[in-house]
Amino acid sequence: MLPERPWKLEALLRLFMGVCICLFLGTAAAFVLQTVFTDGADHPVWRTVAATLSFQGAALVLVHFFLRQHDLGWREAFGMDNQWPRALLLGVLVTGLFLPVGWGLQWASAQFMTRVEVVPVEQPAVQTLRASETWVSRAVLGVVAIALAPVAEEVLFRGILYTAVKQAGFPRLALWGTSLLFAAIHANLATLLPLLVLSLALTLLYEKTGNLLSPIAAHALFNGVNFLRLFSAGWSSG
Numbered sequence: 001m002l003p004e005r006p007w008k009l010e011a012l013l014r015l016f017m018g019v020c021i022c023l024f025l026g027t028a029a030a031f032v033l034q035t036v037f038t039d040g041a042d043h044p045v046w047r048t049v050a051a052t053l054s055f056q057g058a059a060l061v062l063v064h065f066f067l068r069q070h071d072l073g074w075r076e077a078f079g080m081d082n083q084w085p086r087a088l089l090l091g092v093l094v095t096g097l098f099l100p101v102g103w104g105l106q107w108a109s110a111q112f113m114t115r116v117e118v119v120p121v122e123q124p125a126v127q128t129l130r131a132s133e134t135w136v137s138r139a140v141l142g143v144v145a146i147a148l149a150p151v152a153e154e155v156l157f158r159g160i161l162y163t164a165v166k167q168a169g170f171p172r173l174a175l176w177g178t179s180l181l182f183a184a185i186h187a188n189l190a191t192l193l194p195l196l197v198l199s200l201a202l203t204l205l206y207e208k209t210g211n212l213l214s215p216i217a218a219h220a221l222f223n224g225v226n227f228l229r230l231f232s233a234g235w236s237s238g
Contacts (some may be wrong), residue, residue, distance in 0.1 A: 002210055005077070005163045011069045012164055018062045019055070026054015038085035045137040047127045052144045056152030063155055078159045087209040091217030098201055098218075099225060105194040109159070113190060120190040129230055138231075145227050150219035157182045157199070158206045158215050175203055198222065 067077050075081050110120040122130075123147065132138050157178050165174035177198035183192050202215035 002163060002166075002207060003079070004167060005160075006070055006072075007160065007164045007167070011066055012160070015062055015066045015160070019059050022058035022062070023055045026051050026058070027159050031070065045128055046134055047131050047139060048125060049144060051141060052148065056144075056149050059152045060148075063160070066160070077209045078155065080213050082211040084211060084213055086141040087211035087214035088217045089204060090209055091214040092221060094201055094205055095218045095225075098198060101193040102198060102222070104190055104230050105197060108189050118189070120201065121188065123186060123188040123191060124231065129227070142227055146220050146224045150216050150223060153182065154202065154206075154212055154216045158203055160210050162206070169203055174188065175200065179203060 034063055067074065070077070113120045125141075129138070129141050129145075132141060161181075162174050162178045165177060170177075177195050182199040183195035186192075198219075202218060205214045205218060206212060208214075
């Protein structure tokens with residue numbers, strides 16, 4: 001069971017308002033980049049980086065100040081010293097079990113969408129990775145996908161939002177609501193179901209270990225394996 005977190009309502013509201021403002025500004029910046037850099041082959045990469053920094057990057061900065069308001073450090077706030085070798089191992093094991101399930105769910109979702117005459121579309125980030133033509137841009141996207149995004153998203157969704165809703169007395173809403181929100185922010189219908197199941201698994205990992213490093217490791221490994229799959233498909237076709 002997770003220990004109680006002393007999250008203050010006012011601080012929570014300020015945090016998520018700040019995240020929303022930064023996300024809006026980052027989206028606007030991405031559109032500006034799209035308008036200005038129309039000729040460069042890798043300009044979608046830098047739009048993606050701008051959007052990511054405005055959401056995940058800004059979120060980590062805002063969480064830093066959020067924790068300072070509670071007189072907490074990162075390790076204390078998210079249990080990162082709590083049996084961390086076991087937490088990391090469980091994260092790796094759960095990812096290994098989930099990967100074939102996730103791929104199967106994504107395939108089934110695509111098949112269903114095709115049957116109801118809805119064209120499955122890849123996530124914008126995946127489209128950007130496929131379109132990237134230089135090793136520099138691919139390396140930047142890899143850092144964003146494997147290092148930055150998992151940390152920021154787990155801190156926000158599991159570390160803060162889930163625990164806040166659960167502490168308010170709504171454990172089922174905390175589990176399902178935050179998982180649905182996590183899947184929805186990726187803005188892709190074909191991956192909605194697998195990401196929902198992934199989020200449920202990540203939340204249960206956090207509950208089981210009491211250490212946010214466990215879902216962070218699982219999330220990062222999940223992104224990393226899918227990142228490498230895209231590259232291997234490109235190499236085999238090339």
